[in-house]
Amino acid sequence: MKKQAGIVIAVLVTVLTMGTAFAIQHYASASQPVSEQVTSRVSSSSSTATSSVSRQAATASRTTSKKKATKTKRAATSSHVKRQHQATSRATQTRTSKRHQASSSTKQAQSSHVTRRATQQSSTTKTTKSAIATKKTDTPTVHLVVSGYHKTFYDGRVKINSKSTAFSVLQASKLKLVYQNGVAVYVSSVNGLAENDVKVGSGWKFRVNGKFIDKAANKKAVVKNDTVHWYFTTKGY
Known part of the structure; x- marks a missing residue:
C-alpha cells in the first residue's frame, strides 16, 4: 500500500514538473530560434510520455482496488457459507437430539409397561397363594x-x-x-x-x-x- 502511494506521488510530482517546463518552453519559443523550438517539442513529447506513465499507474491502482474488492467479496462469501454450514450442523444436532429423546421415551414406556406387567403378575401370584392359603386354613x-x-x-x-x-x-x-x-x-x-x-x-x-x-x-x-x-x-x- 505504501509502495503504491509512493508511485502515485512520484507520478504527480513528475507531471507537475513537466507541466511547468512545458509552459516555460511555450512562452520562450516565440522568441527562440527554430532549433530551440525543436527542443521544446521534444520536451513536450517527454511530457506526453510522462502523462502516459501516470495513466498506467492509475490503471494499476484501479486493478489493485478491484483485486481487494474481489478478495473482500470472497471473504464475505466464505463467511456466509460457514454460517450456513453451522446452521445446518445445529439443525442436524437438534434432529438427532429429538430422535434420541423420542427413543428414550419409547424405552421408558416399554420399561414401565414391563414393570406394570411384572407387578400385575406378582399381585396375581400373591392373590392365588393367598387364596390357596385361605383354602388350606378353611x-x-x-x-x-x-x-x-x-x-x-x-x-x-x-x-x-x-x-x-x-x-x-x-x-x-x-x-x-x-x-x-x-x-x-x-x-x-x-x-x-x-x-x-x-x-x-x-x-x-x-x-x-x-x-x-x-x-x-x-x-x-x-x-x-x-x-x-x-x-x-x-x-x-
Missing part, C-alpha cells in the same frame, strides 16, 4: 400323634370331615394297622407293634384333647383343631 384338621414304645410313629395334622372319628383319623395317618372291625372297632397293632409285645397286658389306647376315652375309637367323633393321641401302654391305661 379346611378342618386335627392334630394326630401316634406314640409307640419309646418311639413316635406319627406327629402331624390330618384332614377331617363331619363324620370323622378317632379311628378314621388314625387310618388317615397311612400307618399299618391291624384291628377287629365291627360295631366297636378294636385296634390291636400299629406299624408292627402289637398288643402284648412288650409284656402281657400291653396294648393301644387313645386320648382326645388329653382325656382318656372309655369307648370304641369309631364311636368318638372329633372336630376341627382337636388333638388325638394314640399311644402304646404297658400299664393298661
Whole structure:
C-alpha cells in the first residue's frame, strides 16, 4: 500500500514538473530560434510520455482496488457459507437430539409397561397363594400323634370331615394297622407293634384333647383343631 502511494506521488510530482517546463518552453519559443523550438517539442513529447506513465499507474491502482474488492467479496462469501454450514450442523444436532429423546421415551414406556406387567403378575401370584392359603386354613384338621414304645410313629395334622372319628383319623395317618372291625372297632397293632409285645397286658389306647376315652375309637367323633393321641401302654391305661 505504501509502495503504491509512493508511485502515485512520484507520478504527480513528475507531471507537475513537466507541466511547468512545458509552459516555460511555450512562452520562450516565440522568441527562440527554430532549433530551440525543436527542443521544446521534444520536451513536450517527454511530457506526453510522462502523462502516459501516470495513466498506467492509475490503471494499476484501479486493478489493485478491484483485486481487494474481489478478495473482500470472497471473504464475505466464505463467511456466509460457514454460517450456513453451522446452521445446518445445529439443525442436524437438534434432529438427532429429538430422535434420541423420542427413543428414550419409547424405552421408558416399554420399561414401565414391563414393570406394570411384572407387578400385575406378582399381585396375581400373591392373590392365588393367598387364596390357596385361605383354602388350606378353611379346611378342618386335627392334630394326630401316634406314640409307640419309646418311639413316635406319627406327629402331624390330618384332614377331617363331619363324620370323622378317632379311628378314621388314625387310618388317615397311612400307618399299618391291624384291628377287629365291627360295631366297636378294636385296634390291636400299629406299624408292627402289637398288643402284648412288650409284656402281657400291653396294648393301644387313645386320648382326645388329653382325656382318656372309655369307648370304641369309631364311636368318638372329633372336630376341627382337636388333638388325638394314640399311644402304646404297658400299664393298661
